[in-house]
Amino acid sequence: MKTLTPIIWLAACLLGVGCNQSSADIPISKQLPNVVIILTDDQGWGDLSHSGNSNLSTPHIDRLAEEGVSFDRFYVQPVCSPTRAELLTGRYHLRSGVYGTSSGEERLDLDEVTLADVFKAAGYTTAAFGKWHSGMQYPYHPNGRGFDEFYGFCSGHWGDYFSPMLEHNGALVRGNGFLVDDLTDKAMGFIEKNQDTPFLLYLPLNTPHSPMQVPDRWWDKFQYIDLEMTLPLEQKEDLAFTKAALAMCENIDWNVGRLMEKIAELNLEENTLVIYFSDNGPNSLRWNGGMKGRKGSTDEGGVRSPFFMRWKGTLTAGRVVSEIAGAIDLLPTLVDLAGIPLSATKPLDGRSLLPLLQQEPDAWEDRIIFHHWNGQTSLRTQAFRLDKDENLFHMGSDPSQTSPVNEQFPEVLQQLLAAKETWEEEMEREKDGSLRPFTLAHPDARFTQLPARDGIAHGNIQRSNRFPNDTYFTNWVSVLDSITWDVEVLGEGEYQVEAYYTCGEANIGSKVLMKIGASTLEFQMEQPHDPPIRGMENDRVERMESYVKDFKPMHLGTIQLKQGRTFVTLKALDIPGSQVMDLRLLSFTKSE
Secondary structure, eight states: OOOOHHHHHHHHHTTTTTTTOOOSSSSSOSSEEEEEEEEEOOOOTTSSSGOTTTTTHHHHHHHHHHSSSSSSSSSOOHHHHHHHHHHSSSSOOGTTOOOSSSSSTTOOTTTOOOOOHHHHTTTEEEEEEEEEOSSTTTSSSSGGGGOOOOOOOOOOOOOOOBEEEETTTEEEEEESBHHHHHHOOOOHHHHHHTSSSSEEEEEEEEESSOOOOOOOOHHHHHTTTTSSSSOOOOOOOOOHHHHHHHHHHHHHHHHHHHHHHHHHHHHEEEEEEEEEEEEOOSSSOOOOOTTTTTOOOOSSHHEEEEEEEOOOSSSSSTTOOOOOGGGGGGHHHHHHHHHHHHHOOOOOSSSOHHHHHHTTTGGGOOOOOOOOETTTEEEEEEEEEEEEEEEEETTTTTTHHHHHHHTTOHHHHHHHHHHHHHHHHHHHHOOOOOOOOEHHHHTOOOOEEEGGOOOOOEEEOOOSSSSSSGGGGOOOOOOTTTEEEEEEOOOOOEEEEEEEEOOOOOGTTTEEEEEEEEEEEEOOOSSOOOOOOOOOTOOSOOOOSOEEEEEEEEEEEEEEEEEEEEEEEEEEESSSSSOOEEEEEEEEEEEO
């Protein structure tokens, strides 16, 4: 690695010298390679046997490292949506309008160009199967961000992993079996269907995110064993949660093995680049290599992820890269590896990792990678981390961040403090500040969902849980109560409207008014549908999120929509019983 003077080093890091340019004059391959990106949800760096965790066995994932290149210091953001935004755009998430994980704050700005956009423009067939978490309504929907095919859910988490309600290209469907297995089945089918054309497959799996549900085959191994590697008692590790997470990780490993077997069976190994990583640190306090922090933290343990790249016959098997890298680097790296053009994009924060893959470390300069969540920022260089409290740690000698070295390295401290201030000011300037409405009736989309997650309850109405991503509205007891969605109607025409609801026999008869701009629709609750709350029967540990119900679609009628910013409003006109209904979502379908 080049040794830079502090001023030149800092300038290079801040200005991103070379970040948006290929490090090679020619692509690494003349044939368009297939690309498979496997992203797990809440799996920590330590949740693999490859990392030294003897509590579990992940031979198929470990094999990706053995047969490919592993990055020893690879960084993501502390939570889901920010990491996904950086993977998709090559830019820090705050630049792309992603400030949160729900209520619309997880959506990528519409002027962002995604990884899928770039590969689709280059002739690739593109697909995403799993947890999207970057916007639900078209054109924020994956089908509007460059993916030809989507199967999964767009929300931040899901309440049921066994044959749940999902969607396929906007249409609501029923899943088939355990969700991770189902998603892998869909991915394998996509590969087989498109084996003769270049494809980009994005497989964002939903585990080990809670609720902690996993089939018996995996849970039975862990339920009664004594774990070998646990945290000290004072850290109060929830061992049942740890066991469930590890069982889910072994299920992921089994599915990775199935996917790799399908690639080998179709003789695609030497023309398929496979990438594996996680979106943030572990979702509980469990073994993670002694690093400080977990999911939600900007410390090392909250943002360090396993990262493996396997491309048989092209990338050196078993090689370990020690230079720091991150999710922001994937778009420029993949463009370079595929040898496809990158045009019409905003300036990137990420760098192509091609020099490191080609073992040209002299072409690599030190850099700063920024981590931000919930108003807190930390910085990582090759040697140091500046934490959210402005404590400096030498990560080579103190990976657990126990002993600040502010006084030993005052010059480095001042450089990083200045870099932090400059970066935060730049991110603040990038922020629009306006409230973006939810989009409805885009001309290119037949289906639009307005879930309870995106609505606002007024009066007595309550959410089923304080975490909005997979909630429903309940306690609708008064004609003074209402539910609203702030929307921008993007197209015009007649739309069929359905409500996914539950309602007991005693509460049948309520009359409800829907108002969207100048258009109205009245309907009456006529059919009882009162299934029990469920989910706990499949949970291995008690969940934090909302439980679920089997909501049923009720046809409300048709409504004429006109373009413009307005509100979708639901308000009861008459309530003969104790309440109107519980409401999960509204679905709009463009009339033929």
